[in-house]
Amino acid sequence: MSHPKTVLFICTHNAGRSQLGVHLLSHVGDDRLVATSAGVSPADEINPAVAASLQELGIDTSAAQPRAVTADDLQDADVVVLMKPGLALPGPVAGELVEWSFPDPSNWEADGVRELRDAVADQVRGLAARLAG
Template identity: 40%
Template sequence: MSTTPTVLFVCVHNAGRSQMAAGYLQHLAGDRVQVLSSGSEPKDHINPVAVEAMREEGIDISANQPKILTDEQVEASDVVITMGCGDACKFHPGKRYLDWELEDPAGKDLETVRRVRDDIRRRVEQLIGEITP
């Protein structure tokens, strides 16, 4: 792994889980990590309840735009973290893959999204300890 590892978060719509995870990693690790986020079937906009839940943490993801997952992103990443995309996500040999089983926050209330957010934060904090010096 390079001195500045690249982490790619992937979920189907790139509108909730992967955006929250990317927001946390960027916020908590700063320039020690390169952060990418995308989806196999991206939505038109980020889940507004996810935006609100992250705003409560002092992290603004409202300007982020869901992006389509590309081979280039996977190739450029040291760690690829999938979140409920099953066979829809691209896999490449030689990459470190983690699959985080997280409830999909789409269409859920703020209380549920907060639980998902807090679970993501715990996982991101653990990841930072594993991949940064």
């Protein structure tokens, strides 16, 4: 049996976009994929509107805690997904680099986040299918 592939989602604060990525991949993926997330300037907590939008899908984010991306994270991940292109990372990416462009939901209400969540979910499903393929 091959080892699972690690997918690291990165955004600015690890409170919105990357949390959507990690939780949605964990939700739709299987044991061949391990999802993690981090931020370049982490917030104190996950965005409540993002957490609420994920809860609507039955995804529990209560244990989610934003954290800073490290050089080791970038070396250990098979795939690094930047949820915002051009982020300043603490080192080189050893695996595949994927850049998606999603708006920052920092000040959004839950209604606005749903559309973002669904757009991220579409990208995540495509990535999961390609990696598991």
